[in-house]
Amino acid sequence: MEKQSDYGPAVNVNVKDFSLRHTFESAQPLTFYADYSAEMNMLRYASDGIPMLVRSHEKNGGAVISAYGQKKKKMAEELVKRFRLDDDMRSIYKAISKDSHIEGMIKKYRGMRLTVNDPWETTVCFIISQFNNVKRIRLIVSNIVERFGEQLAYEDGTAIKSFPESARLTEATDNELRALGTGFRSKYLINAAEFCTNNIDLYKLPKNNYDKLKERLMEIDGVGEKVADCIALMGYGNLEAFPTDVWIKRTMEKLYFDGKKVKPRDIHEFAKDYWGKYAGYAQQYLFHNARTNKEQKV
DNA sequence: ACCCAGGCGGGCG
DNA sequence: CGCCCGCATGGG
Numbered sequence: 337m338e339k340q341s342d343y344g345p346a347v348n349v350n351v352k353d354f355s356l357r358h359t360f361e362s363a364q365p366l367t368f369y370a371d372y373s374a375e376m377n378m379l380r381y382a383s384d385g386i387p388m389l390v391r392s393h394e395k396n397g398g399a400v401i402s403a404y405g406q407k408k409k410k411m412a413e414e415l416v417k418r419f420r421l422d423d424d425m426r427s428i429y430k431a432i433s434k435d436s437h438i439e440g441m442i443k444k445y446r447g448m449r450l451t452v453n454d455p456w457e458t459t460v461c462f463i464i465s466q467f468n469n470v471k472r473i474r475l476i477v478s479n480i481v482e483r484f485g486e487q488l489a490y491e492d493g494t495a496i497k498s499f500p501e502s503a504r505l506t507e508a509t510d511n512e513l514r515a516l517g518t519g520f521r522s523k524y525l526i527n528a529a530e531f532c533t534n535n536i537d538l539y540k541l542p543k544n545n546y547d548k549l550k551e552r553l554m555e556i557d558g559v560g561e562k563v564a565d566c567i568a569l570m571g572y573g574n575l576e577a578f579p580t581d582v583w584i585k586r587t588m589e590k591l592y593f594d595g596k597k598v599k600p601r602d603i604h605e606f607a608k609d610y611w612g613k614y615a616g617y618a619q620q621y622l623f624h625n626a627r628t629n630k631e632q633k634v
Numbered sequence: 635a636c637c638c639a640g641g642c643g644g645g646c647g
Numbered sequence: 648c649g650c651c652c653g654c655a656t657g658g659g
Contacts, residue, residue, distance in 0.1 A: 344649065363640070462640075469639035519655030524642080562640050581640035623640070 338586035342492035343404040354399035355447030365453040365461040368477040382498040418580040432618045441621040455538040458571030463558040479516035489499035505529035524558025572573040575616040578607040587626040
């Protein structure tokens with residue numbers, strides 16, 4: 337590893353309540369393919385054509401986030417948007433701290449942020465996520481970036497690839513995608529690439545209208561209720577979304593339904609009443625806690 | 635060997 | 648509508 341300064345000039349952002357490690361480990365789109373070093377607390381990825389190296393120095397409840405790359409202003413904007421640095425975590429924590437369960441999780445994973453990712457990138461990631469596990473999702477998404485991503489370079493020439501746009505993936509064949517490990521999801525990806533390139537503009541969807549946004553996203557092949565919730569939350573930043581996967585279902589039944597089996601619809605209804613406009617944040621803490629406590633490496 | 639993983643679409647009643 | 652099934656793949 338060369339010196340960080342070889343990657344380009346630095347821009348620094350000061351925030352409270354930020355943990356790069358907890359954010360990376362909580363399995364969100366960027367973290368499926370970005371290169372993270374726990375030792376350095378550092379993330380490498382390219383966003384919107386800009387190669388970035390992000391380091392976070394965290395102490396006493398605050399953090400200095402530094403990005404090294406070639407466009408300081410763009411990088412600062414990227415950091416604020418991607419990691420939701422404008423969120424006042426104190427007030428969000430206060431709003432969702434409805435019981436000792438959530439309080440404990442906030443204490444354990446304080447600083448874990450939701451991320452806001454490119455809508456198309458998020459769509460691909462969560463189509464791949466279905467009937468799959470996080471380790472394999474990381475492998476498959478990384479394979480797609482390596483195979484179809486645009487080749488870019490840091491200031492010192494170090495190579496990095498960006499997430500491929502939908503038009504690029506319309507050129508992919510079923511066999512090529514299956515070779516990357518996508519399995520039965522390959523046809524969803526092919527249909528989604530075509531649809532998102534020619535039939536729907538993901539960048540003009542009503543991101544603040546939760547019901548309408550989900551309805552439009554579910555027009556995409558391979559996108560159902562749960563994946564649409566993930567895209568709404570992590571692709572559009574709609575915090576009302578409460579993705580209910582197997583982990584959330586289990587932990588919600590255990591903590592809030594007296595161990596009884598309930599349907600996702602009941603969980604959604606509960607979450608909306610209980611956590612309201614910040615339900616999505618509660619979900620991410622519940623999800624990460626459930627996975628971490630099971631010590632599942634998958 | 636068997637079970638599970640950030641589910642979905644299609645078919646049937 | 649609700650329910651049930653098959654689906655690729657690798658790790659525990």
